[in-house]
Amino acid sequence: MKKNIVIFESEGGSDKIFNGHRKDTMPILEAIKEKGWGCEVVYFRDEWADDIFDYAKDKFDGYISRINPGSLATGEKVYFETLRRLSDAGLVGMSHPDAMSNFGAKDALVKLAETDLVPDDTYAYYTVEEFTKTFPKSISYGERVLKQNRGSTGEGIWRVQIEESVDYKAGDSLPLDTKLKCTEAVDNHVEYNTLGDFMKFCEQYIVGENGMLVDMRFMPRIKEGEIRILLIGDKPVFV
Incomplete structure (x- = not known):
């Protein structure tokens, strides 16, 4: 056993603080060192993938992934392939890329739409055609x-409201020139767009690897905060 752990991060991004790391990365590193293990942070780039693999497989017992989905400009494909290679080489993955993909995908909300946890009018759009056909009606x-499917910082998560009085009834497909008020969760900034322009803007979230948009009802109590439940198997261990 080498008694070394590597923490992977991405360069830049809104989830970083003044030292270039996510807020809790250095406390994690220091906590590992307090246990008598070595630990270091390595920034990941696609063009460094082979060098990172060769470096990590010979030096570390495990890795901790601290890269938010959407943080890598080139996507997660090469990064996840590298993590799989490291896992196959014997490193303990925290977490394995398959687990990250399965638990992190926003379409889990759609899969829960028939339960009491998620409203039944929750949809997933995997193609631009589905989105442009259905969203004018759902709004x-x-x-x-x-x-959006990528990320957990609030980027690409939009609260969408009809801005002006329009003569319509629920179930109508609204015209593309309908004025919308759009608020992004990452910083609560507001943009005003027509329905057509906003849908065109949102196409970027659908195209590409693992692209997808979830469309769900706005839940007013989100302003009160979220409840996060950690489970081991099906047993809650922390609320």
Whole structure:
């Protein structure tokens, strides 16, 4: 056993603080060192993948992934392939890329739509055609939230409201020149767009690897905060 752990991070991004790391990365590193293990942070780039693999497989017992989905400009494909190679080489993955993909995908909300946890009018758009056909109708039922599949910092998560009085009823497909008020969760900044322009803007979240948009009803109590439950198997261990 080498008694060394590597922490992978991405360069830049809104999840970093003044030292270039996520807020809790250095406390994690220091806590590992207090246990008598070595630990270091390595920034990941696609072009460094082979060098990082060769370096990490010979020096570390495990890795901790601290790269938010969407933080790598080139996507997660090469990064996840590298993590799989390291896992196959014997490193303990925290977490394995398959687990990150399965638990992190926003379409889990759609899979839960028939339970009491998620409203039944929750949809996933995997193609631009689905989105442009369905969203003009779903927004007619009231405020909606669109969530991109990548990331967990609030980037690409939009609260969408009809800005002006329009003569319509629930279930109508609204015209593309309908004025919208759009608020992004990452910093609560507001943009005003037409429905057509906003949908065109949102196409970027659908195209590409693992691209997708979730469309769900706005839940007003989100302003009160979130409840996060950690489970081991099916047993809650922390709320």
